[in-house]
Amino acid sequence: GAVVSQHPSRVICKxxxxxxxxxxxxxxxxxxxxxxxxxxxxxxxxxATSNEGSKATYEQGVEKDxxxxxxASLTLSTLTVTSAHPEDSSFYICSARQGEREQYxxxxxxxxxx
Amino acid sequence: xxxxxxPTEMTATEGAIVQINCxxxxxxxxxxxxxxxxxxxxxxxxxYNVLDGLEEKGRFSSFLSRSxxxxxxxxxxxxxxxxxxxxxxxxxxxxxxxxxxxxxLIIKP
Numbered sequence: 001g002a003v004v005s006q007h008p009s010r011v012i013c014k015x016x017x018x019x020x021x022x023x024x025x026x027x028x029x030x031x032x033x034x035x036x037x038x039x040x041x042x043x044x045x046x047x048a049t050s051n052e053g054s055k056a057t058y059e060q061g062v063e064k065d066x067x068x069x070x071x072a073s074l075t076l077s078t079l080t081v082t083s084a085h086p087e088d089s090s091f092y093i094c095s096a097r098q099g100e101r102e103q104y105x106x107x108x109x110x111x112x113x114x
Numbered sequence: 115x116x117x118x119x120x121p122t123e124m125t126a127t128e129g130a131i132v133q134i135n136c137x138x139x140x141x142x143x144x145x146x147x148x149x150x151x152x153x154x155x156x157x158x159x160x161x162y163n164v165l166d167g168l169e170e171k172g173r174f175s176s177f178l179s180r181s182x183x184x185x186x187x188x189x190x191x192x193x194x195x196x197x198x199x200x201x202x203x204x205x206x207x208x209x210x211x212x213x214x215x216x217x218x219l220i221i222k223p
Contacts, residue, residue, distance in 0.1 A: 006156075042215065043201075043213050043214055043215040043216065044157070044201075044213045045213075046210070046211075046213070049210070091154075093156045093157075100144070100209050102147060102159050102162055103147075103159075103211060104159060105149075105156040105157050105158065105159075106156060107155065107156050108155065108156040110154075
């Protein structure tokens with residue numbers, strides 16, 4: 001299957017700071033990228049969908065000013081968690097899709113806000 | 115609304131066969147995916163069904179009945195490394211995957 005990378009894999013930051021997470025599709029051009037959040041023992045929660053060159057579409061309840069998404073190219077999307085708080089601590093996972101095919105997931109980023 | 119129903123947890127024995135059932139309701143349908151997710155890791159793609167019937171891929175097979183809104187994942191010759199959560203994810207009319215909580219599969223020696 002296709003390869004999607006995510007960086008960093010793990011990050012610890014202080015409350016009030018911002019954290020940027022990168023998601024890259026390594027061997028295909030991703031027309032659409034997705035950002036998910038997953039709390040322990042819970043299902044994946046879609047945060048936003050982004051298409052290259054256009055603004056991300058956020059799910060209900062997700063603050064677009066807090067979770068900034070940039071999909072600048074067909075192989076790179078970034079999620080910036082601004083002014084992070086302890087309740088933002090979670091497992092953030094991106095996925096990438098080419099056309100209407102299956103989604104391939106990155107390895108995830110575990111964010112801990114202290 | 116959109117809904118997915120899978121058992122929360124199943125237990126099986128190493129070397130045996132297990133079937134994980136999934137029923138779903140979606141707004142439109144563009145196929146159904148099964149993903150495997152080990153604890154603390156991201157999901158990995160297992161299978162995709164868009165037509166009725168059985169798709170076999172090694173030790174894993176997936177079945178779909180669109181009229182019944184039903185799918186199952188069949189795992190044969192179970193190995194300890196198959197202990198994971200299995201996520202049934204139908205794709206709706208907007209080509210969005212709908213996620214449930216998945217089935218946690220525990221393999222015992």
